[in-house]
Amino acid sequence: QVQLQESGPGLVKPSDALTLTCSVSGFSISIDDWWGWIRQPPGKGLEWIGFIHDSTNTFYSPSLSSRVTMSLDTSKNQFFLKVNSVTAVDTAVYYCARYDRVTAIFDIWGPGTMVTVSS
Amino acid sequence: QSALTQPPSASGSPGQSVTISCTGTSSDVGGYNYVSWYQQHPGKAPKFLIYEVTKRPSGVPDRFSGSKSGNTASLTVSGLQAEDEADYYCSSYAGNDNPHLIFGGGTKLTVL
Numbered sequence: 001q002v003q004l005q006e007s008g009p010g011l012v013k014p015s016d017a018l019t020l021t022c023s024v025s026g027f028s029i030s031i032d033d034w035w036g037w038i039r040q041p042p043g044k045g046l047e048w049i050g051f052i053h054d055s056t057n058t059f060y061s062p063s064l065s066s067r068v069t070m071s072l073d074t075s076k077n078q079f080f081l082k083v084n085s086v087t088a089v090d091t092a093v094y095y096c097a098r099y100d101r102v103t104a105i106f107d108i109w110g111p112g113t114m115v116t117v118s119s
Numbered sequence: 120q121s122a123l124t125q126p127p128s129a130s131g132s133p134g135q136s137v138t139i140s141c142t143g144t145s146s147d148v149g150g151y152n153y154v155s156w157y158q159q160h161p162g163k164a165p166k167f168l169i170y171e172v173t174k175r176p177s178g179v180p181d182r183f184s185g186s187k188s189g190n191t192a193s194l195t196v197s198g199l200q201a202e203d204e205a206d207y208y209c210s211s212y213a214g215n216d217n218p219h220l221i222f223g224g225g226t227k228l229t230v231l
Contacts, residue, residue: 036220038222044225045122045208045222045223045224045225046157046165046208046210046222046225047222048210048219048220048221048222050219051218051219059217059218059219060219061219062219095164095165103153103155103170103171103174104151104153104155104170104171104210104212104220105155105167105170105210106157106165106167107167107176109164109165109166110164111163111164112164
């Protein structure tokens, strides 16, 4: 059974960088897979952040592309999200998920991790 | 890149049917048959219900159905049950050269 689990700091200071890790179990990440990040500010809707497919193919939301980097470590079965220069608007629950490229859906999600940006 | 437009709320009594709309543009909903629907209960991660406009994964009741006309997709929940009360989000693929996804703003479905 494939499971995803996000981890990272629950609190980040404004202007700092936020780094989140998604650990995958029950499945070996390969360069053929696509993975993604989605976030949800408190009381608001879902926002797609981006996809990663192997270490060189990344696709980001235009609204976040200048501050976001995704990476992958197949040896650790993990992938990562880094958001630079965070502000209060980056406060959200962050989800990692597996992306099915054929059907364009996120079919398996982690439980999410809450990140608060505050001094 | 604007969010797809969904009504903020919808409601129905047990046993009734409710339809939730999701309006985009010819660059997303209207341009691709890759519209999906997700259900999210409070405090939980979203779960996908419908993919490629009309298809249901195994385990999703056939009370949930999807359709599309032009730039608007719809999710219909028939035979409403108490456990259907949740937030529903549509999503559409957009962009061949630069793949990306757009979510709708979400619809809170209340079972009266």
